[in-house]
Amino acid sequence: MADDLFGSFFQATVPPLPKSLTFAGKTAIVTGATAGLGNAAALQIAQHNVSTLILGVRSLSKGETTKAEILADPVVAALPTKPSILLYELDLARPSSVASFASKILAEVPTLDILLLNAALAISTFERSPETENELMTQVNYLSNAYLSVRLFPLLHSTAQKAGTKSYLTIVGSRLQDTTDFVKNPVPESTPILEYLNNPKKFKLTTRYSDTKVLVAMFVRELAKRVDPSVVTVNTVCPGLVSTGINSNQPAWLRAVAGTIMALRARTPEVGARTLVNAVSAGPESHGEHLGDYKIWNNKFLNTQNGTSMVTRLWKETLAAIEKEAPGSVQAAGLEA
Numbered sequence: 001m002a003d004d005l006f007g008s009f010f011q012a013t014v015p016p017l018p019k020s021l022t023f024a025g026k027t028a029i030v031t032g033a034t035a036g037l038g039n040a041a042a043l044q045i046a047q048h049n050v051s052t053l054i055l056g057v058r059s060l061s062k063g064e065t066t067k068a069e070i071l072a073d074p075v076v077a078a079l080p081t082k083p084s085i086l087l088y089e090l091d092l093a094r095p096s097s098v099a100s101f102a103s104k105i106l107a108e109v110p111t112l113d114i115l116l117l118n119a120a121l122a123i124s125t126f127e128r129s130p131e132t133e134n135e136l137m138t139q140v141n142y143l144s145n146a147y148l149s150v151r152l153f154p155l156l157h158s159t160a161q162k163a164g165t166k167s168y169l170t171i172v173g174s175r176l177q178d179t180t181d182f183v184k185n186p187v188p189e190s191t192p193i194l195e196y197l198n199n200p201k202k203f204k205l206t207t208r209y210s211d212t213k214v215l216v217a218m219f220v221r222e223l224a225k226r227v228d229p230s231v232v233t234v235n236t237v238c239p240g241l242v243s244t245g246i247n248s249n250q251p252a253w254l255r256a257v258a259g260t261i262m263a264l265r266a267r268t269p270e271v272g273a274r275t276l277v278n279a280v281s282a283g284p285e286s287h288g289e290h291l292g293d294y295k296i297w298n299n300k301f302l303n304t305q306n307g308t309s310m311v312t313r314l315w316k317e318t319l320a321a322i323e324k325e326a327p328g329s330v331q332a333a334g335l336e337a
């Protein structure tokens with residue numbers, strides 16, 4: 001009732017996950033599991049019986065703390081079989097770390113049922129990856145996640161085929177993408193999109209985070225077209241406004257504004273993370289789609305002429321960039337530009 005009356009300000013209720021949900025026998029990767037939503041999602045996946053939980057973490061010591069906390073959780077501690085929790089170093093800002101993470105997973109992990117690419121960054125200044133010319137949020141929130149999707153796709157696929165089950169590839173997005181600058185300022189046809197994003201003159205502090213999330217939705221849509229959802233379901237999800245450290249790198253004035261709004265209407269990480277766990281167990285209708293909480297949410301921009309032309313261009317550019325970094329990976333994933 002409160003949701004109906006105050007729906008425009010207060011967020012809808014997110015029902016608890018079904019008790020019957022089980023990840024028994026499955027292997028899941030969660031990135032950004034040392035804080036916020038990823039931390040809460042990793043715990044919930046463990047509480048729902050996952051067999052092997054791989055945490056992709058920037059800091060191994062923070063990862064150790066997360067691992068200990070998950071194993072000490074009363075629900076997890078009471079499970080007849082405790083999950084095996086493995087830590088792998090992953091810094092999405094550095095392509096060398098992302099490549100090494102993918103290679104180690106492919107070499108050391110025999111099966112992969114769930115790839116939950118949750119980690120992301122929100123900042124208000126133009127910064128570049130320490131290793132490339134790429135603008136930092138473009139690298140962390142988009143390019144590194146696209147790279148991991150392609151490199152790890154064959155493992156998701158082979159796992160599902162061998163076991164006769166379904167795997168999941170979910171990238172965490174955001175409905176904030178509605179505020180993308182691409183609506184008002186389309187990337188000229190003559191300029192490669194990734195080159196445009198690396199131009200400091202095109203950087204807008206208020207919209208770049210949203211721009212990176214629209215890129216995620218575009219990539220997911222295009223990837224899904226080439227994948228059978230009964231083998232690997234590919235989707236993206238927005239957890240709503242959730243009280244986490246996502247604004248910790250923002251300037252003080254923005255943290256103050258966001259903090260006030262969060263205090264009034266944000267969900268707890270535990271509630272927000274339910275939407276991530278739902279996405280990695282959702283039905284085939286979520287394939288290629290953007291979930292907002294538990295339901296499919298439509299970004300109108302993606303269906304405009306500007307949006308659809310950008311989807312195609314972005315896909316080609318992204319695959320070319322990944323192929324350059326990891327020759328043969330696009331073909332190994334059975335994808336084509």
Ligand SMILES: NC(=O)c1ccc[n+]([C@@H]2O[C@H](COP(=O)([O-])OP(=O)(O)OC[C@H]3O[C@@H](n4cnc5c(N)ncnc54)[C@H](OP(=O)(O)O)[C@@H]3O)[C@@H](O)[C@H]2O)c1
Binds near residue numbers: 090119120244247
């Ligand atoms: N909070 C919201 O209201 C909201 C709304 C919509 C969507 N989202 C999305 O939800 C996801 C999780 O965000 P959150 O709110 O939980 O944020 P958060 O509390 O800041 O957590 C972000 C996580 O990502 C990790 N991370 C950041 N940069 C990284 C890098 N370069 N390499 C590897 N890991 C990195 C962080 O690691 P450390 O622990 O080492 O810092 C942390 O574990 C993001 O995709 C975000 O865009 C959030």
